[in-house]
Structures are given as structure tokens and as C-alpha cells.
Amino acid sequence: MKLQADRIDGTNAISRHGPEGVIVNGVEHTTSVVVPWKGQVLAWPVSDFAALSAEHFAMVAGLKPELVIFGSGRRIRFPSAALLRPLIDQHIGIETMDTAAACRTYNVLLAEDRPVVVALLFEAAAASPV
Structure with a gap:
């Protein structure tokens, strides 16, 4: 789905x-990605929900978003509080949504000029039965 045509400067x-x-x-x-409000878009080295770890969220917390x-x-799907501990410890808000709603x-x-980061999980497609 197309969301907007133009880039907001910077x-x-x-x-x-x-x-x-x-x-x-x-x-x-086309793989999991972390998109900060400014700066470099980062590959997020997680390929499935079950593989999420606190280290994945620590990477996101390091960007210092609001x-x-x-x-x-x-x-x-909601990650456990233990996985979110790096965000909680730094008092960074976290909202979980399906990827479409998150985008x-x-x-x-x-657009409101908020320091926000979106961490998007794209899982590898399951192999189809033969």
C-alpha cells in the first residue's frame, strides 16, 4: 500500500x-528493518518472532527515541516484558502493532516531528508443501 509520495525533509x-x-x-x-526518524535505516538481524531477543530491542534503544x-x-504478537527490558530501563515507550498499522x-x-523508531519484523515465508 502506498502511504505518501514525498519524503519529509531530513x-x-x-x-x-x-x-x-x-x-x-x-x-x-525486504528483511526486518529498523527505521529511525532521522539517520541511517538499519537492517534488524531477526528473521522470525520466536528468535527475538532483548539484544534486538537493545539495538533499537541505542537510537534514543521517545x-x-x-x-x-x-x-x-506481543513480545514479553523480558525482551523489552532494554526499552523499559531507558523509559522509552513501546507500542506493538501489526506491520501495516506500525508503518x-x-x-x-x-509528520509531527516526533523522535520515533519503527522496528519491522518481516519473517521468511514458510516453505510450501510439496
Whole structure:
């Protein structure tokens, strides 16, 4: 789904999203990704929800946002508090949504000039039965 046509100056706007990935500032990302409001878009080295660890969220916390939006994939799934401890310890807000809602919410907060990060989980497609 196309979200917006133009980049907001100096920020990382998501212009399209779908089950296979997102386009940020004209660049397609088809694996899990961390999109900060400003700065470099980062690969997020997690390929499935069950593999999430506190270290994955510590990477996000290191960007020092006010709020993190976690896009958990096609459906909403909540990580445990133990996984979110790096964010909680730094008093960083966290919201969990499905990836489509996370992309939309991120762009709204970005337009409000908020220091927000979206961490998007894109899981590898399951192999189809033969």
C-alpha cells in the first residue's frame, strides 16, 4: 500500500509497505528493518518472532527515541516484558502493532516531528508443501 509520495525533509518516511517489505526514501527493504526518524535505516538481524531477543530491542534503544513502534508482522504478537527490558530501563515507550498499522502510525508521528523508531519484523515465508 502506498502511504505518501514525498519524503519529509531530513527524515525517513515510509512510502510503501506490504507483506514482503517496505520502501523507505525510495529504497526497498525486504528483511526486518529498523527505521529511525532521522539517520541511517538499519537492517534488524531477526528473521522470525520466536528468535527475538532483548539484544534486538537493545539495538533499537541505542537510537534514543521517545517511542518505539514494533511491527510484529501480518498479525499482532506481543513480545514479553523480558525482551523489552532494554526499552523499559531507558523509559522509552513501546507500542506493538501489526506491520501495516506500525508503518501508518510511524508516518503520522514522523509528520509531527516526533523522535520515533519503527522496528519491522518481516519473517521468511514458510516453505510450501510439496
